[in-house]
Amino acid sequence: MVGLQCWEALSVRAHTFSRRTVVLAGGGVVALSATATAPASAGMAQINVRNYGAIGDGRTDSTHAFRTAIDAASRRVKASLGLAIVQVVIPSATSSYRVGPLTIPTNVELVGTGATRPRLLPKASVARWITTASNARNTAIRNLVLDTYGRVAEAAITMASGTSGFAIASTQITNGAGTPARAGIDTRSGTRNLAISACTLGGITAVRLGYNPTNTSIRQTTFKGWVDRAVWVRSDETYAVNGLTIDSCTILPPAPGGTVRQPIQINGADSKPIQNVTITNNRVTGPGTDYNDTTTPGTADLISLHRCEGFTVSGNTVTGGGDVGITVAQQSRNGVVSNNTSFANFSSGIAIGSGTSSYVRDISVSGNRCLDNGRVGRNDTTPAAARTGIYVQGAQTVSVKDNRSGSDSATTSQLYGVSTARSTGVTISGNDLHGNARSSTYSA
CATH class of the missing domain: 2.160.20.10 (Single-stranded right-handed beta-helix, Pectin lyase-like)
Known part of the structure; x- marks a missing residue:
């Protein structure tokens, strides 16, 4: 017997092990033996x-x-x-x-x-x-x-x-x-x-993941009326996230005001990229106005990955953002962007790289639907090349395959199906690019 103190009328509880059973009663531990493994669940x-x-x-x-x-x-x-x-x-x-x-x-x-x-x-x-x-x-x-x-x-x-x-x-x-x-x-x-x-x-600001959290999951959670960011990952040269899953969440538009207005913002550092990010099956909705609208400003990029390595962004629906729907930029590498729907955003539906990225490399963009993006808003500054379903700039070794990028309506604000600029090793194949206002592809 091993004596217990301050048990305070705890009811009998049994923890079953593979090689022993411990019964916790009001007075002690019964049948205690060696070489125990992890306990099974109990009341x-x-x-x-x-x-x-x-x-x-x-x-x-x-x-x-x-x-x-x-x-x-x-x-x-x-x-x-x-x-x-x-x-x-x-x-x-x-x-x-x-x-x-x-x-x-x-x-x-x-x-x-x-x-x-x-x-x-x-x-x-x-x-x-x-x-x-x-x-x-x-x-x-x-x-x-x-x-x-x-x-x-x-x-x-x-x-x-x-x-x-x-x-x-x-x-x-x-x-x-x-x-x-x-x-x-x-x-x-x-x-x-x-x-x-x-x-x-x-x-x-709903979830702020700073320092170096490992194996974080956010599932089936609703964000509404959030301030500046719904999910904010803020790593630096000392600390970096490793293992983040955001799955089956609903992110509604932010509260009025704010300076960032970014639903999912994931920022690593060049020397410490964020590892193993999975963003799947989420619904992210902006207010349907341009980010630069001075009266009712919209969101920035709805899903944004900067300086990430080994990631998957798949099965998400992103709609009504004031800038890009899904962005992968700033020295990110080794990732998959697949089977997402990016609709009615005020810049590109999906952007791989950016005007300030030194490189983004080894990215697969496949099976996505990018429809009616590149909308014109109040005080709009979006260049024509970015009014596109999929925009690849400052990137290396990017596969753009089997995507639908265009519009099925008689009129669309989306000028191009796929645009490329300052990129090398971009392969474009098997895409359905009909229904864009100017052309299926554009190269700066």
Whole structure:
């Protein structure tokens, strides 16, 4: 027997191993043996914040109750020899819970329950609101509404350095009043295995991936009314992202104003390109106005990859952007852009390279549909060569194959099917380029 402390009436929980079974009961660990492998899934222990005095009336400061419940959950984890995952349960309430900064330790989850997702509000101004503990493992936030309410300066949720295995699921992050936070979700150095799924984010720069996160996934999440960027990857000469998947998300137009207005912006550095990016099956929609429109400015490029290596952009629908639909530029290499639909954007449907790219190389562009791009907007500065379905400039070894680029209507703003400039090793084959206003191809 191994004694357990502070078990606090934890119900019997069995963790089954390939070569042993550990039964966690109120008094101890039973049948403990050597050479264990990873545990199978089991029911999770729960601690209710209301049992520690939390009140969801929109007025009461429940910070102490939340922190005490989290501390109790952490004690249970330690008492289980680190085998248990413990949920801190936050029941639905008539109003919101007001809480100050919270820290989530290893193997602890914050989970909302009830008919409606519980809402949390900051009790006062704070830089970072909910943060994982340094080097925390296997943490989560599920089924909550986090309203920064103009009181969070930096981020609603922050992964502290060394965080591994953090899940954010079925959670809404928003800003109900005042100046928005700079990020809804933010990463610090050494973050690994962040999974965001089935969430709704808006009123903020939604996801900011800085430093060197590894194996991040963003799936089935909706971004609406975001500020400047929905997903922003900002690597530099010291840190670079490795492993990013954005799949089956819906990105709606941004909030009014802002200076960048870019739904997915991924920026690496020449010496440290961002590795292994997969952007698939997303729907990205701009407001349908030109980026330079002074009255109702549109977005910049809807999906933008700069200085990336080993990437796939496939199956996305990008519509109504104020500039390019999908851009791969600034020394990116070894990538695939396939089976996307890029429609009614104010510059090119797909741009490989740019006027400032030293090179973009080894890119396959295939099976895409680029229709009715190159629209004319207020204060428009788009050159004729860029009013095209597919634009290749400053690039090397690019295959443009089996794409549909043109229009099926009697009139179209898209001047060319494929344009090329300052590029070498471009092969164009098997494309359907009918229905462009001037010509099927153009070469500067």
